[in-house]
Amino acid sequence: SLCPSHLGGDLGNQLEESDLMSIEVKIADLGSACWTYKPFSKEIQTQPYRALEVLLGLDYGTPADIWSTACLAFEMATGECLFDPQPGKYFSRDDDHVARIIELLGRIPPQIVFSWNKSTKFFSRPGALLRLSRLIPRSLPGILADRHGWTPQDAAAFAAFLLPALHYAPERRASAAQSLRHAWIAAP
Template identity: 35%
Template sequence: ETIINAGYDTSADLWSLACMIFELTTGDYLFDPKASEEYPRDEDHLALFVELLGPMPAKLISKGRRSSGRSGTYFNRRGELRHIKSLRYWGLADVLQQKYHMHTLEARNLASFLMPMLCLLPEERVTAKASLEHPWLR
């Protein structure tokens, strides 16, 4: 929500927490965007979100003052990224298993803890209180 200038609230802290837990667990950034001559760094950042979390919700895109419409920086009118066309979904549990060689059960448990914090729609993101009840913390 900050990249597309859609406003944010305290639910953004849960997103940040998920990113930090991933980094502490794996030693890598969850999202590590790069710039190129073809697209800006922020668009790559958004592409990384889409590859891990699925399509960007139209509701979120429409809130962004820098995201869509004729003057949209990142998305076209169909909700697709303007410059990055080839995206491949790779779910978090699979990333943890395949890239970090985490045991299947451990990867699924960690992914089930982090994914609700990474909900693309801030109003649907899990609360801190609900996160504290997750079995991964036990």
């Protein structure tokens, strides 16, 4: 069962288990929702939750929703967007988004990069972004511990839950069922 200690840091210390049992969720914006068998747009999802395959113009499916869910879980646990891309003078918001993803998840394998329609919009060659070159590698457990005060154990456990949902290859990304069976969710 999910309990406050799963959230780590200050938020986990402030919540009681009874608080989590009374949470109500309201789905308010289905503006970009579509049927899985009949997508109507190449651009879906709110920018900070947008899956890499959507950014790069690849066909998408339910794995894109898993990516978004991981981003949302991070935000709910920390109060901060996992990816909060911003445009710059010489690069777009999408450029920054791809760069932030690479900083967190590492180099995108060439077989994935160049199989996508918009790859040349972002990359000059495998792993080389066109408009951003100074990437600073980050680790998810490090972000959770350093920026949000999580213990190394809690940070590692939450990262182990999120990272399979952020796999670059959509077909290798964790499914909803796999995520629900993950030890981080199942632990008391």
